[in-house]
Amino acid sequence: MESQKQQAKSWFEELRDSLCAAFEALEEQADPTLYGQAPKTPVRFERTPWKRGKDGEPDQGGGVMAIMKGRVFEKVGVHVSTVYGEFSEEFRARVKGADKDPRFWASGISLIAHTRNPHAPSAHMNTRLLETTESWFGGGGDLNPMLEDYRSQSHEDSKEFHGAFKAACDKADPAYYEKFKKWCDDYFFLPHRNEPRGIGGIFYDHLQSGDWQADFDFTKSVGKAFLSVYPTLVAKRMNQKWSEEERRQQAVQRGRYAEFNLLYDRGTQFGLKTGGNVDAILSSLPPMAIWD
Numbered sequence: 001m002e003s004q005k006q007q008a009k010s011w012f013e014e015l016r017d018s019l020c021a022a023f024e025a026l027e028e029q030a031d032p033t034l035y036g037q038a039p040k041t042p043v044r045f046e047r048t049p050w051k052r053g054k055d056g057e058p059d060q061g062g063g064v065m066a067i068m069k070g071r072v073f074e075k076v077g078v079h080v081s082t083v084y085g086e087f088s089e090e091f092r093a094r095v096k097g098a099d100k101d102p103r104f105w106a107s108g109i110s111l112i113a114h115t116r117n118p119h120a121p122s123a124h125m126n127t128r129l130l131e132t133t134e135s136w137f138g139g140g141g142d143l144n145p146m147l148e149d150y151r152s153q154s155h156e157d158s159k160e161f162h163g164a165f166k167a168a169c170d171k172a173d174p175a176y177y178e179k180f181k182k183w184c185d186d187y188f189f190l191p192h193r194n195e196p197r198g199i200g201g202i203f204y205d206h207l208q209s210g211d212w213q214a215d216f217d218f219t220k221s222v223g224k225a226f227l228s229v230y231p232t233l234v235a236k237r238m239n240q241k242w243s244e245e246e247r248r249q250q251a252v253q254r255g256r257y258a259e260f261n262l263l264y265d266r267g268t269q270f271g272l273k274t275g276g277n278v279d280a281i282l283s284s285l286p287p288m289a290i291w292d
Contacts, residue, residue: 015220023231043069103132117237120238142184144197160233168225255290
């Protein structure tokens with residue numbers, strides 16, 4: 001069991017490093033004439049370690065928050081954490097297996113990318129391993145185009161994004177894609193507006209097929225799929241010219257994103273309820289948004 005935990009933790013850190021490198025490479029490729037108001041030179045991720053719990057308390061793990069505010073990426077965070085301890089009495093009834101024993105261990109990676117160019121989509125991805133008296137994987141990824149012309153399942157960016165995840169799913173189980181795609185569509189939905197947050201992707205939780213290695217391999221495939229497709233989509237769009245009206249539309253759509261994360265996102269609630277790093281948890285919020 002301990003070796004499995006270490007395998008998962010090491011993979012999330014490896015994936016983090018690969019994603020950060022890919023995003024930093026895109027910063028190098030930004031057209032300086034287009035990004036005149038952004039940083040003049042490419043920037044790098046700033047990594048900040050943090051520990052869970054208060055000084056003097058037993059070790060409860062922690063993580064590393066990696067944030068970059070650059071030219072292509074107005075704000076991008078790629079965070080890895082490994083935390084453990086006991087759920088509060090209020091929270092343990094809401095987590096599988098914690099009602100029998102409040103102790104838990106969780107490790108995962110969480111990514112949110114807000115691009116400066118309205119033509120380049122924002123995106124979210126996370127994968128994790130959580131252990132209580134039971135053990136399971138969860139996660140997924142979804143694409144959030146900012147402009148209406150891109151918010152269609154038939155758009156080429158959507159097809160490419162979904163195609164990458166379908167390939168990862170089909171490799172593990174042909175039934176996964178349709179199941180996890182629907183789960184994503186149902187989850188990333190704003191009921192108070194009766195509209196989806198973006199154009200979807202996949203989402204899964206409580207994945208415990210009985211074959212830990214197969215579930216872990218699938219979770220790795222999800223991360224690799226995102227790494228292969230999302231930087232490619234950004235590279236395709238990041239040097240297109242945009243207008244002030246398109247930036248305004250982007251800010252409105254970002255408001256929708258903020259609404260979901262603050263009102264409905266279970267990951268946000270989990271992090272805040274379990275003593276996670278507040279700055280890392282709320283880094284998912286866009287750098288600028290409007291409501292009009």
